[in-house]
Amino acid sequence: xxxxxxxxxIRWLRxxxxxxxxxVLALLPLLAARGDGDGMVNNSTLFSLTQMLMxxxxxxxxxxxxxxxxxxxxxxxxxxxLGAYATGILMSKAGWPFLPTLAVGALSAGAAAVxxxxxxxxxxGPYFSIAMLGTFAALREIARVARPLTGGGPGLTLPPYLxxxxxxxxxxxxxxxVVALYRWVRRTEFGLMMLGIREDEPGAEMRGVNxxxxxxxxxxxxxxxxxxxxxxxxxxxxxIDPDIVFLDSRTIDMAIASVLGGLxxxxxxxxxxxxxxxxxxxxxxxxxxxxLIVQGLLLIGIMLVLPxxxxxxxxxxxxxxxxxxxxxxxxx
Amino acid sequence: xxxxxxxAANASPLLExxxxxxxxxxxxALAGVDVAVYPGDVVGLIGPNGSGKTTLFNCLTxxxxxxxxxxxxxxxxxxxxxxxQVARMGMSRTFQNIRVxxxxxxxxxxxxxxxxxxxxxxxLLRPSRPEVTERADDLLEFVTLVxxxxxxxxxxxxGQQRLLEIGMALxxxxxxxxxxxxTSGVNPLLVDAIRDRIMTLNxxxxxxxxxxxxxxxxxxxxxxxxxxLDHGEKLADGEVGAVLDDPAVSEAYFxxxxxxx
Amino acid sequence: MxxxxxxxxxxxxxxGFYALMVIGxxxxxxxxxxxxxAHGEFVVVxxxxxxxxxxxxGWEPFVALVVVIPVMFALGYLVQRVxxxxxxxxxxxxxxxxxxxxxILIANSLKLAFTGTPRSVTTALSGFxxxxxxxxxxxxxxxxxxxxxxxxxxSLLLTRSRLGKAIRAAAQNRRAARMxxxxxxxxxxxxxxxxxxLTGAAGTLFSLTQPIAxxxGLPLTLxxxxxxxxxxxxxxxxxxxxxxxLAAVEVFVGxxxxxxxxxxxxxxxFVVLVVILITRPQGLFGGLPPAEx
Numbered sequence: 001x002x003x004x005x006x007x008x009x010i011r012w013l014r015x016x017x018x019x020x021x022x023x024v025l026a027l028l029p030l031l032a033a034r035g036d037g038d039g040m041v042n043n044s045t046l047f048s049l050t051q052m053l054m055x056x057x058x059x060x061x062x063x064x065x066x067x068x069x070x071x072x073x074x075x076x077x078x079x080x081x082l083g084a085y086a087t088g089i090l091m092s093k094a095g096w097p098f099l100p101t102l103a104v105g106a107l108s109a110g111a112a113a114v115x116x117x118x119x120x121x122x123x124x125g126p127y128f129s130i131a132m133l134g135t136f137a138a139l140r141e142i143a144r145v146a147r148p149l150t151g152g153g154p155g156l157t158l159p160p161y162l163x164x165x166x167x168x169x170x171x172x173x174x175x176x177x178v179v180a181l182y183r184w185v186r187r188t189e190f191g192l193m194m195l196g197i198r199e200d201e202p203g204a205e206m207r208g209v210n211x212x213x214x215x216x217x218x219x220x221x222x223x224x225x226x227x228x229x230x231x232x233x234x235x236x237x238x239x240i241d242p243d244i245v246f247l248d249s250r251t252i253d254m255a256i257a258s259v260l261g262g263l264x265x266x267x268x269x270x271x272x273x274x275x276x277x278x279x280x281x282x283x284x285x286x287x288x289x290x291x292l293i294v295q296g297l298l299l300i301g302i303m304l305v306l307p308x309x310x311x312x313x314x315x316x317x318x319x320x321x322x323x324x325x326x327x328x329x330x331x332x
Numbered sequence: 333x334x335x336x337x338x339x340a341a342n343a344s345p346l347l348e349x350x351x352x353x354x355x356x357x358x359x360x361a362l363a364g365v366d367v368a369v370y371p372g373d374v375v376g377l378i379g380p381n382g383s384g385k386t387t388l389f390n391c392l393t394x395x396x397x398x399x400x401x402x403x404x405x406x407x408x409x410x411x412x413x414x415x416x417q418v419a420r421m422g423m424s425r426t427f428q429n430i431r432v433x434x435x436x437x438x439x440x441x442x443x444x445x446x447x448x449x450x451x452x453x454x455x456l457l458r459p460s461r462p463e464v465t466e467r468a469d470d471l472l473e474f475v476t477l478v479x480x481x482x483x484x485x486x487x488x489x490x491g492q493q494r495l496l497e498i499g500m501a502l503x504x505x506x507x508x509x510x511x512x513x514x515t516s517g518v519n520p521l522l523v524d525a526i527r528d529r530i531m532t533l534n535x536x537x538x539x540x541x542x543x544x545x546x547x548x549x550x551x552x553x554x555x556x557x558x559x560x561l562d563h564g565e566k567l568a569d570g571e572v573g574a575v576l577d578d579p580a581v582s583e584a585y586f587x588x589x590x591x592x593x
Numbered sequence: 594m595x596x597x598x599x600x601x602x603x604x605x606x607x608x609g610f611y612a613l614m615v616i617g618x619x620x621x622x623x624x625x626x627x628x629x630x631a632h633g634e635f636v637v638v639x640x641x642x643x644x645x646x647x648x649x650x651g652w653e654p655f656v657a658l659v660v661v662i663p664v665m666f667a668l669g670y671l672v673q674r675v676x677x678x679x680x681x682x683x684x685x686x687x688x689x690x691x692x693x694x695x696x697i698l699i700a701n702s703l704k705l706a707f708t709g710t711p712r713s714v715t716t717a718l719s720g721f722x723x724x725x726x727x728x729x730x731x732x733x734x735x736x737x738x739x740x741x742x743x744x745x746x747x748s749l750l751l752t753r754s755r756l757g758k759a760i761r762a763a764a765q766n767r768r769a770a771r772m773x774x775x776x777x778x779x780x781x782x783x784x785x786x787x788x789x790x791l792t793g794a795a796g797t798l799f800s801l802t803q804p805i806a807x808x809x810g811l812p813l814t815l816x817x818x819x820x821x822x823x824x825x826x827x828x829x830x831x832x833x834x835x836x837x838x839l840a841a842v843e844v845f846v847g848x849x850x851x852x853x854x855x856x857x858x859x860x861x862x863f864v865v866l867v868v869i870l871i872t873r874p875q876g877l878f879g880g881l882p883p884a885e886x
Contacts, residue, residue, distance in 0.1 A: 072686055074693070122871045126628055126685045130818050131870065134863035137815055141859055189443070190456040196433055196444045203431035206393055208419035208448040208504055217453070248811065249697060255690070293705070296698030300691050304679060307687075322686050 025049075025172055029165035046164045050236070052277035053171035054229050055253055057178050059261075059269035061222040061229075062254035064182050067264035067320055068191070069215055070198035071121065074129045075136030077250040079109040079223035081143070083230025088156045088240045089149060098161075102231040109227025110220045117216040133248075140246035155241025158234060167236045174232075175270075178225050183266045194218055198264070198320065249292055252299060259302050262311025264320030271310050346371045346406060346508055346540050347423070352391055353400030354384075354564075361387040363564045364400065369508065374534050375542045376551040376572070379561035380584060385544045386428050388561065389510050393425055394418045406507070420449040425510035426497040428544070434486030438477055438496060441485050442468035445500035468503065475499040476525060491522035498529060509533070511543040515550060523550075530554055552576060560584065596848065598727040604837070604844040606730075609737035610802070611816060611836035614795035616744060616829060617788035618817035623827025624764040624784045627677055628685060630692040632817050633810030634699035635789050639665055639796020640805045641707055647714040647800075654714045654801050655735060661793045669789025673782040681781065696810065704807040711804035736798045743794060747787070748829050760784050764827065812859055819866045 029046060058080065066072045086105030090096040120131045143150045150156065185191045193214045196204040205211045234240050253276065254269075261272025280291060306313070307322050345368040354362040362384045369375055377385050390396040392403060394415045402411045410418050424445075433441050443460045446467070460468075472478050475495040480488060485496060494514055501509050511530070515523045527550060533539045534554075545551050551558060551572070558575040560568040562584040568575045575581055618632045629635075639661050646657035676695065680687045721730040751757035762770040763780045771777050799805070799813075820839055824831030842865065843858025850857070 072689075074689075119867050119871065123867070124874075126689055127822070127870050127874075129686075129689060130628070130815070131863070131867050133811075134815050134819070134859075134866065137812060138860040138863050141857060145857060185457065188457050188459055189451070192436075192440060192444050192460075193456070195436060195440075199433035199435055200431050202395060202415075203427070203433070204444070205415045206395060206419055206425065207445045207500065208416050208424075209444070210414075210416045210448070252693065252697060259690075290705075292701040293698055296694040296696070296701065299694030299697070300676070303687050303690050303694070322690070 022176065029168055043164050046168050048277070048281055050164070050168045050171045052273060053168070053175045054233060055257060055273040055277060056175045056270050057171070057229050058226055058250070059254045059257035059273045060175075060178050060182055060266075061226045062251070063258040063263065063265075063269040064185075064222045065219050066255070067258055067268070068186065068194040068198060069218060070320065071215065071219075072129045072255075073132045073219075074251060075132035075134070076222075076226060076254060077246060077248065078132070078136040078139045079113055079226040080230035080233070080250065081136075081139060081246045082109040082112055082223075083227030084234035084240050084245045085143060085150055085230075086227070087231035087234045088151075088158055091158050091235070092151075092156045093149075098231075098235055102228050105231040106224045106227040109230070110224035113223030114216050114220040117219040118212070121212060121215045121219065136246060136248065136251070140242045143242040143246065151241070153241060155239060155244075158238045158240070160238045161235060167232060170232055171229075174225070174228060179266065179270060186266060190214065190217075249295065252295065256295065256299055256302065258309075259307070259322060260298075260309055262309035262319045263322055265309075265311050268309055268311045268319060275310070343370055344407065345369060345404075346373075347392065347404070347542075349388075349392060349401060349403045351401035352388065352398060352403070354387055354391055354396060355399055360564050362391065365561070365564070365566050367392075367559060367566075367569075369540060369542055371507075371540055372534075372538060373540050373542075373557060374530075374555045376555035376558040377542055377544045377561065378546070378548070378551060378558060379567070383561040383584075384564040385561055386512055387564075389425060389512055389544065392510065393423060416448070419504065419506075420447070422504070422507040423510070424501040424504055424506040424508075426494070426501050426512055426514055428512040428516070430490070430493045430497060432485040432488075432493050432496055432500070434484065436485060437482050438472065438480050438485055438488070439465075439468060439482060441496060441500055442472060442503055445503040447504040471499045471502050474502070475529065491518035491526075494518055494526065495522070495529075498526070502533075506539070508540045508542070511541065511545075513544050513546065515545065515547055523547075527554065548576065595726040598725065600844050600848040601841075602727055602729055604841040606733040606737055607844060608833075608837035608840035609740040610795065610798050611820060611840055612833045613740035613743055613791060613798060614813060615817045615820045615832050615836055616747060617790075617792035617795070618814075619821045619824070619829075619832050620747075620791075620827055621785060621788040622821060624760055625677070625681060625781055626685070627681065627688045627692065628818070629788075630689060630814055631696035631699055631810075632792060633813030633815075634696045634703075635665070635669075635792045635810075636796040636799055636813050637703060637805065637807065637810045638668070638699065639793030640800040641703060641712070641796075642793065643797040643800040644712045644714050644805055647716075648712075653718075654716055654797060655718075655739070658739075658794055658797050661797050662790045665793025665796075666786040666790035668793075670782050670786035672789070673785035674778075677785060678778060678781065696814070700807050700810055707807065709807060711806045713804050714800045716801060732801050736801060739794075740798065743791060744829055744833065747791065750787075751829075756780075756783065815859065816862065819862050822866060823869060 028049065058076075062073060062076050065076075083102075083105035086108050087098070087101040090101040090104060091098065116135055120128055120135065123131050144153055146152070186194075193204065193209050196209060197211050197214060201211055230245070234245070237244075257272035257276050258269045259272070260275060261270065262268030302309075303322065308319065311319055312321075347367070347369040349365065349367045352362050352365045352367075353360070365384070365388060367388070377388065379385055387396065391398055394403075394410065394413050398411060402409060404410065405418065405421060405423060408421070410421070433444065436444070443464060446460070446464050469478070469481075472481060475498055477488075477492060477496055477499065480492065485493065488496060498511070498514065501511075514530070515526050518526065530541060530543070531554060534541055543551075543554070555572050557570065558568070558572050559566060560575060560581050567584055568578050568581050614636055617635075618629060621627055621629050642661050642664060643654050643657040646652045646660055647654050672695070676691065677688070680691055716732060718731045718735065721728050723729070751760060759770070759775050759780050760783075762773075762775060763777055763784075767777060770780075803809075816839060820832060820835040823838070824835035839862055842861050846858055846861050
């Protein structure tokens, strides 16, 4: 009882802090509208925040699968790409309005993940990771080859629509919803099963957990959400081609954000994505062509120096130390 | 001893394996083993190290694929079942090198081992139901781990982890429990506790139990029947006293063959 | 029939390149347990080095091997000492992420240094022979011969020399090798150097048949992974066989499935790979390490 009483104020502080943050984020576009591009918050800040919020969602999706079940997915951008192409094709070729294309993108990404997962999620450790890398590379080639549908290498142009606040609110809404959803799922029996798979998959299987069902469901859910982000990104960008959509550094962004914040925790990817964007915008904005190089260095550096992430620095050990994955149970 | 009487021979077996064969890279771990376990039995599975006892468990729970033979559980052919399906049918087990979820708490370990039969999507998206939590708490009391309820399972002592595994094996209310060296590496005080729990499970709760055990005294104490494995073959199978007195068994078990050449 | 013969010749030529490309990857994975996701990038570095010697010094591409092999050896040695050595005893995820980081680093550095414009080398050996209507380019024939020669040399090195024995000992049991006095750090560094030198040489062969660009590395890494999982680790003849099989799949799909080109070869490869891994987790010819347990 005493412990709970002591922890109450901290929880209260955290909650009210979160609330203030959300209110500020919700009001930001109003500032932008008044400042007419010159104020403290201009359109490009809003654009950049939208990108950040999309990364929050993507990193949370990636972490939901890789951090909670321990299946490290090197090709998650494939599902982002499916969503982007669903929106791109339906809007530019079939003249659909935007929102319904998001639903189609989400469903096709989710369905693809369930189908692909049913095969690849039988693979363990690095074999799964690289099979997903292959899936991603394969989808990129398909997008290049299926020219009548996807526009091939030259890509597709979407009807332009420059309503920055709309994209911002969509991205914000999705990020909040997705993080809240994952936080909820983690506390349910389903979340417990995911953690069980991460800790000891054969053990979970022998205790009655249908591991392939749990893994593919989680995979499908995350992919569904990434598909929506892909659709929004495509419309905001007004142009897609195989290389900018199926961009492997985007998967790396998700992984870096998760590991930087704290792999396997719910808030970790949020902190990591925010920090990554801040670094990118403020610290190395002036070295734009260097940013992917810095990114490679960052990934190497985190793995060597900060494997438990920011959350780990703050003393939270509930996450997943990446050095621990695939390391357990050496002996038979 | 208030042990349950061995079941009448005309009852149909709860678990039956016929001609189970399994080899690893050309090395035969099991060469056509027959086993039958009747409802209410406590069967001891003994044999020297490397004789195939754990492999037999792995085959029975369907973790390892079979090279030969069929397995029936409750009259159903489970040879082509997945491990989780077998578990849901009411067979649970513990492991020689303990498999608790080390980074989860004791209570989470218990909740995660509940009977998952019939669990579906929307129902899974909520925290464990009160009746499941209650059952977990009752069983934690049974295995004397109430005080460790919210400790990480990895922080428990070896013996406590063994007890936790027994508790987890009971969560799904199984009919058949396979215990793989439930007392090895456990301090003597806890051995008595574990022995006591196993006996209660059989006598009061009517569970059928198969145990792999190196402690012969414990086997003689608990079991109604004993199966002896050696080099993947069944050496003996029968009443405890008769089997343990069999010279062939003691020869295999104590390795005299090696001394005499 | 001509079409078939041409496809067969193309497949064998491509297979030779793949084989040389893959053995460095296979050697490093087999000896050190490191899945090097920057592998394809090292091929590209070798190719750019060749292009540089060809364009700015005016050497024939094959002659550039004289520079490429020692430089790439030194680079590999250095990368192992500075980076890989620190993570070698950690679980595979760490080395996977670190080498992926290295891949991004190399690819983007190449883009900064050479821009994204595809580059090609020029060679005097652009002729070809015709045998019964089948074209056999001179360059690709030399490619194949060189690949086979280098693989034979590696095989001799591993089986006959003291260094080779040390490498194999270190691969089989790191701790035991350490105990009998093998200086494991330098053995690994030399192994990595040899692997990368061969990979760089494969880059020279690559430069002769395809345009060079900073981001063509990833598909090569994926192919190397696919071939190695099929053929087993550090298995040279297996790698040759797997490479030929993969090249055959790619070339024949490209030849006989209309409107596809060679792009979908990678797709076919991965479908095959996943099916193999699911049905035979130990690899097609065995010898693939289990992911856990």
